[in-house]
Amino acid sequence: MSLNTFGHLFRVTTWGESHGPAIGCTVDGCPPGVVLDEGAIQPWLDRRRPGQSKFTTQRQEPDQVRILSGVFEGVTTGTPIQLMIENTDQRSKDYGEIARQFRPGHADVTYHLKYGVRDHRGGGRSSARETASRVAAGGVARAVLAALVPGLKITGYMVQMGTKTIDRARFDSDEAERNPFWCPDPAMVGEWAAYLDGLRLSHNSVGAVVEVVATGVPPGLGAPLYGKLDSDLAAAMMSINAVKGVEIGEGMAAAALTGVENADEMEMGPDGLRYLSNHAGGILGGISTGQPVVCRFAVKPTSSILTPRRSVDTLGHAVEVVTKGRHDPCVGIRAVPVGEAMMACVLLDHILLDRGQTGGIRGTIG
Amino acid sequence: MSLNTFGHLFRVTTWGESHGPAIGCTVDGCPPGVVLDEGAIQPWLDRRRPGQSKFTTQRQEPDQVRILSGVFEGVTTGTPIQLMIENTDQRSKDYGEIARQFRPGHADVTYHLKYGVRDHRGGGRSSARETASRVAAGGVARAVLAALVPGLKITGYMVQMGTKTIDRARFDSDEAERNPFWCPDPAMVGEWAAYLDGLRLSHNSVGAVVEVVATGVPPGLGAPLYGKLDSDLAAAMMSINAVKGVEIGEGMAAAALTGVENADEMEMGPDGLRYLSNHAGGILGGISTGQPVVCRFAVKPTSSILTPRRSVDTLGHAVEVVTKGRHDPCVGIRAVPVGEAMMACVLLDHILLDRGQTGGIRGTIG
């Protein structure tokens, strides 16, 4: 990770501000010969697109992606793929006071302190709008993964909104695609809707936990000790706006387990090695085991709220900040497709890294 | 992060296996003119050293560090600093069966699958022994930090062992330096001792949560969007052996907060900007706020235990693995100095990165 680039071999550099003319990213190191066009990327952007329900920001952005380079006659050429998304619904005048005030819990103040200057319009570079670029890059990664590892599948959903956690006994991944919260617990959908409505109408917002699972991941991805698959996932997820915690497998709960409980026992099955549990979340020693890779991350509540909060302005005057404009009451909702995209990029990057170093040769058992 | 290197400008590359002749690291990009000798590094290694109580592995390693380059007449020269620690107490024969068996929950199997070959002696590269190199590098980082940012202080301690969590109302950072668990809750020390003794004698192990706090961190460290301070901390902590979750500030608990609760309100104090709370853990938008940087990570229980666990060997035969040898019943204890070292390295790296890009100029308030 290097300022605005992530990835080792499959490298994504994003650029753009919320209210500039456009945002986008350069995807470098993409394998050649992969079928790709805008139509393969757009559906992922549509999943993340704002304004699709009352539970997300009402900003209307078509989020139409254009491929400006790196694809020729429908296939990738191995050269950098430039993806651009124009900003169309900026309404910068909504943000006038933000130019001089610092929203509590927001990056306003740290950008100001670090750079001495900031594009305050809509949060500028710190806006969640940047995540559209990640989702576009993830669309490219998914197209490559589909070609290289056909059985690999990535699924994201929300497992907690505020204080309300799903019941995993009712887990239904199809359900997650049917409601505006990516909620896999059918019984929780209505509860979340009412809860979020209440928060929204009381000028508040709330956090969430997102889980992203990748199945069909080959063993052997990742490398000791600073190129670990889980290190890169942690960095990738923590780089998403508003994320404050990242877990692999049992995550923070691993602290409460004993070694006897935590051991993922192994046996030989008809298709080779199999594990009797997956506390590890598919990663041991930084390297994938072949089990599902399970990653969770917590998204803090949106800091842009209508409830007044005490703060200061650039002149050091005390102010009460009330953030008008169009904001997500639970930005964790739209983080689901973003987390999926980061998972896709990190996995593909490690597939390329691994075949670079090892040639894809695997140790055998039995 | 790139396989065995971490850091952007202050770059640490570690090498070495648990039972090879030595381990060590190269610290590249260190500022010149900083007073440094082995005496400045050794105390940090002594904090991490095994065999100091019955609660850590009984392996006896003096962990004497030697500086082989990059220091001349007691000051750093700006060229790479090579730090070497000889292994002296290997006893490789303790590990005979491990050569062919895979410990459940251990990196044995993933190294085998990825590389087809592994140095099984004492866990080889995946051994917690590697963390001594990190601590040595952290000692260099601390010496530089002391010169560049005299007020900066890094403190680590354990806040949870297994199911037993400290009571923060009794928090006493001095206490953490007095007991073998880095436990800052005087009332919990005895309880942890009895708990861990019980686990150890029943051939079991247990996880832990470690918290590392840095105070006196200047605002403005970190950068959007993939060079975020919290992204780099997440990667650094997740790269420590056995870590399964990383949190900044409220961490996973941020999900349950509302925007009203989570806002760290601001006002002008006699020394300039001050915050009324620190839910953010000192980082907003990936950039330090000037408040304490608070990072927590969960360490899973040691997978090397005497209780038999089901597994397979390299031939695919079912085996019951019983790991003899000398292991930490709660490896989280020794992770405390390691977490401190990673914090030191990441903060210094970002101080150098920041003054590279901005020249250290800060935006003003008031």
Place this chain on the structure above:
Amino acid sequence: MSLNTFGHLFRVTTWGESHGPAIGCTVDGCPPGVVLDEGAIQPWLDRRRPGQSKFTTQRQEPDQVRILSGVFEGVTTGTPIQLMIENTDQRSKDYGEIARQFRPGHADVTYHLKYGVRDHRGGGRSSARETASRVAAGGVARAVLAALVPGLKITGYMVQMGTKTIDRARFDSDEAERNPFWCPDPAMVGEWAAYLDGLRLSHNSVGAVVEVVATGVPPGLGAPLYGKLDSDLAAAMMSINAVKGVEIGEGMAAAALTGVENADEMEMGPDGLRYLSNHAGGILGGISTGQPVVCRFAVKPTSSILTPRRSVDTLGHAVEVVTKGRHDPCVGIRAVPVGEAMMACVLLDHILLDRGQTGGIRGTIG
């Protein structure tokens, strides 16, 4: 350098093909607070622009650069600067046969062999058109350099066209700005014009040597041993299309010198240390001396010529390749602004790197 990115802290990632909708680059790590707009970049692009004399390709491209991000209210914000240049005069049908044939001495064949697919239109990614992105990035670097090191000046010119070398006794840097060849030898301008006309009309092309000099470079830029200033300059210049050799100071001629001749003797002058000669080209041990940094590179003749050359097509059939279309008879001419841009980017990158590591502190003499 990493596929399509160069630079350590001031990082430039270019993208785009000759006949795609646009080309451009992302400039990451730019210091904040620097005055910048399109007007500061455009003049550098205009220097490189094709179609300005009969001695360069007749392709008509306005090369209008747009800043899409990273600049707000006329100053850089420290976030990524996206620069885009639309392609307007593609005429792809000129290149029909090139889709299946490989021009001798051109990257056609290696792109095909490596990727199995290539955007053949106008050379695609291997076209000299990509260098417009470098020049745009160089414009940003120049704006930053002007702010950070006001006395620093970068000047490029041609010292050799084909077999005809300038006479340094007649060196006149103002002259270089007045003729279409960046020729600093007034007596050579007419000779080069006639020579190149002859080559052009005989369906041939020719190579050149370009020299780029930076004066006012502070001492202390660069670092042993793989971040040397000269290593990075060598990589940067060699990355320009068609470059086959790079020299610093005496360059290849250093081989013929003795140690007595080559020693740049030193004395104290009124302004401190001064050197009595500059065989080193301003770099010793990979670090700038404070003298002018002198870099030369050889550009091979354009491989796209009207004279038939033996080759094969993708089916392995023997063909005679005749390259129609609009090509530079001496592509070295347009490489002058490109070399200047690379010098600007590399120097700025090392200024940032140096102040990152050392804080800009310098050893003193006297």
Place this chain on the structure above:
Amino acid sequence: MSLNTFGHLFRVTTWGESHGPAIGCTVDGCPPGVVLDEGAIQPWLDRRRPGQSKFTTQRQEPDQVRILSGVFEGVTTGTPIQLMIENTDQRSKDYGEIARQFRPGHADVTYHLKYGVRDHRGGGRSSARETASRVAAGGVARAVLAALVPGLKITGYMVQMGTKTIDRARFDSDEAERNPFWCPDPAMVGEWAAYLDGLRLSHNSVGAVVEVVATGVPPGLGAPLYGKLDSDLAAAMMSINAVKGVEIGEGMAAAALTGVENADEMEMGPDGLRYLSNHAGGILGGISTGQPVVCRFAVKPTSSILTPRRSVDTLGHAVEVVTKGRHDPCVGIRAVPVGEAMMACVLLDHILLDRGQTGGIRGTIG
């Protein structure tokens, strides 16, 4: 390239000073399962070892390499390989005056200016002694290349010493292995010996040109536009002490060629594509063609000579520098094995990079 590390996937980090206890390097990213021991590396170090004839420094260093990690039971494990070479013949007192004086043409002054402190003993980090680490790393690269690309062969030799250039009509690669100059022209050996003796006895030194050729290089290595094979070779060779120019194929002479002359025509041979000439030096568009990769570099004369040269000391006093101690009258001689090692490392790195991105799939012709 990043301060003391080079390579993308096969990454080498060197450390150590001329008169410290040891020098060495960490080789990271090495493929696993490759047969390797000290015996495979030592012969390459023996080629570079000083004190083998009167034409190189009389310092006596056995240059015994030790593998401290990354190899287990005779094969590489995929984890970092630490190579250490102890310094045994330092004689630091020879260098007393050098502590305060700056040798003209030497890195003494730039290290002092940049860092304010330097290890002056034997040149410290800027000593040619560092190249032993490169040769050791090159030995690892050669072992891997032998396993992955058995037909690949790397050969270095000197083509020019001072003003005396070999006659390529008499080229005999076996001869290069038989004389102390790696001179492939039998008729030139005696002439060089007399010439260098004369220079040495008159307290002088001289430059050289080294050529390194790799045959059996697969097509498709390298990548546009900043990860070009020739860019990386240029950086690698320019990073060798005292190198001032780097050429690929025709190199600087390409400037004098016409497009008709320079075109490497192609035809189909019995084994597929073949080229009728190799002006390109095996690289087009930054990507290998399958022809021999030809790289040359110029080494300046040793700056440490017995002839007095004017300079200053750290106090700014004028001094006449006379460098006693043991120095190479033509350091280019010992640069031959170093150039070979850099070629080996760069080629292997690009083989890994290429199979990472493309999976090693090649476009076909015919």
